[in-house]
Amino acid sequence: MSPAPQMPAGALPVGAVTLSPRRLAVYPGSFDPPHNGHLDIIQRCLSVFDEVLIAVLVNEEKKPLFTIEERQEMFHEILGGDSRVRVESFSGLLVDFMDRVDAVPIVRGLRALSDFDYEFQMALMNRRLNPRVETLFMMPKEEYSYLSSRLAKEAFSLGGNISGLVPPQVLARLHEKMPNRGGA
């Protein structure tokens, strides 16, 4: 009798066929609005994982410029053609959301040393709350390493030209929100 075929850990046997589980990463943030640093991280995720779920945090305390729906719509406009990307919103604990969507890795972007302290604490707290979850960090292209949503909004509102830092769909939305402001 021949030995049983080896199955990768976690693989699902379906009849005679073996399906490997899809590798899903969750990329959480407030994304108010999405910018090219975020898109850079999403593309890097897609080179490592099969699917990326962008998890838009509902946090009204941050006084967002864009509603949750608008932020999700922007992602759909930018990445809607890519079936490997999904967008959902969540509130409450990220680790509980990770259980609901049955994902293991949280992906976070690291721009500079200044991000490290907060991200380190958050990763360890999340691990303590849910040991099943892992946090992975990715670095963006150097040209986006100073970019944040806050800075992009601030520069735009003061008349700065931020094309090249946000996708055109986001630039158009910023013009709608703040008419006669941005320099491009």
Ligand SMILES: Nc1ncnc2c1ncn2[C@@H]1O[C@H](COP(=O)(O)OP(=O)(O)OP(=O)(O)O)[C@@H](O)[C@H]1O
């Ligand atoms: N320029 C960037 N390059 C790489 N990762 C980034 C960049 N900006 C943000 N991120 C990462 O994206 C995730 C979501 O961050 P967040 O929504 O807070 O964006 P942000 O640009 O920092 O916005 P805000 O200025 O409102 O804090 C985090 O993991 C954050 O580190």
Ligand SMILES: [Mg+2]
């Ligand atoms: Mg931030």
